[in-house]
Amino acid sequence: MVYVICFIALGFGLFYAHWNTRKAVFTRVTLPIHEKDWDAQLHVLHLSDLHMENLSISPSHLVEKLEHEDIDLIALTGDYLDRARSIPKFLNYIDKLKEIPTQHGIYVVFGNHDYVLKAKDFFRLTEELERRGCHLLFNEHIQIEHMGKKINIIGIDDNHSGRSRVEKSFTGVCCQGLNLVLTHDPNIVLKMREYHYHYLLSGHFHGGQIHYPKAYHLVKMGKLPRMKMIKGLHYHENKAFYISEGLGQTGFNIRLRSKPEITLHTLVPKN
Numbered sequence: 001m002v003y004v005i006c007f008i009a010l011g012f013g014l015f016y017a018h019w020n021t022r023k024a025v026f027t028r029v030t031l032p033i034h035e036k037d038w039d040a041q042l043h044v045l046h047l048s049d050l051h052m053e054n055l056s057i058s059p060s061h062l063v064e065k066l067e068h069e070d071i072d073l074i075a076l077t078g079d080y081l082d083r084a085r086s087i088p089k090f091l092n093y094i095d096k097l098k099e100i101p102t103q104h105g106i107y108v109v110f111g112n113h114d115y116v117l118k119a120k121d122f123f124r125l126t127e128e129l130e131r132r133g134c135h136l137l138f139n140e141h142i143q144i145e146h147m148g149k150k151i152n153i154i155g156i157d158d159n160h161s162g163r164s165r166v167e168k169s170f171t172g173v174c175c176q177g178l179n180l181v182l183t184h185d186p187n188i189v190l191k192m193r194e195y196h197y198h199y200l201l202s203g204h205f206h207g208g209q210i211h212y213p214k215a216y217h218l219v220k221m222g223k224l225p226r227m228k229m230i231k232g233l234h235y236h237e238n239k240a241f242y243i244s245e246g247l248g249q250t251g252f253n254i255r256l257r258s259k260p261e262i263t264l265h266t267l268v269p270k271n
Contacts, residue, residue, distance in 0.1 A: 044071075046201050059093045078113075106133070208257065
């Protein structure tokens with residue numbers, strides 16, 4: 001009898017954990033920007049860790065949730081897939097995201113899982129993204145103008161797999177304007193004392209994914225988890241950064257005490 005009860009409890013727990021992957025949380029973050037010339041508003045849609053192999057949120061459902069939102073640009077911060085056969089599914093996501101009206105388009109950095117692809121498959125992925133008008137950032141930056149203000153979108157390659165080059169990413173960044181950093185592994189903030197940025201968007205930790213009773217398994221993923229920074233808005237050396245819980249899952253398609261996350265960041269002037 002005890003075994004039957006345990007089996008039923010396990011089955012219910014797995015069902016509940018899988019059901020969590022279908023319930024995306026829509027998070028809104030409003031961040032005052034401490035910059036004397038910043039009197040604009042910027043709306044950034046942030047998606048991370050889509051993990052096509054274990055993803056329960058359809059692209060149509062995602063776009064429907066964002067139908068009435070003002071979005072100026074879309075930031076994607078890595079870990080989209082592990083296998084070449086998932087490339088068409090990911091590109092279908094991109095095609096749906098392109099249906100969202102934005103002023104400045106889609107900006108992409110890559111994560112450690114993306115680099116598992118063979119070189120020829122990774123090249124095919126990047127080619128297809130560029131063909132769709134996405135801006136790919138490999139330790140580099142792009143400057144755009146928004147409401148008469150300059151914005152430096154700085155893409156730092158994946159720190160977890162040793163590809164980050166912070167100095168190269170910031171080379172040539174103008175001293176004026178808002179600095180928005182996109183990267184996959186948030187641990188990079190611990191190496192950025194000498195670099196000025198207003199906001200950094202990242203992912204990587206999935207909010208623990210299986211966060212019960214605590215996300216002990218994240219300890220091996222860098223110093224930030226040991227500092228109890230695994231999701232949400234944080235500050236390091238008075239600079240703001242955000243860790244998305246991600247949209248997909250790794251390993252098993254389950255979540256406990258974490259849910260898929262869609263985040264809309266609004267950068268506003270400081271009062």
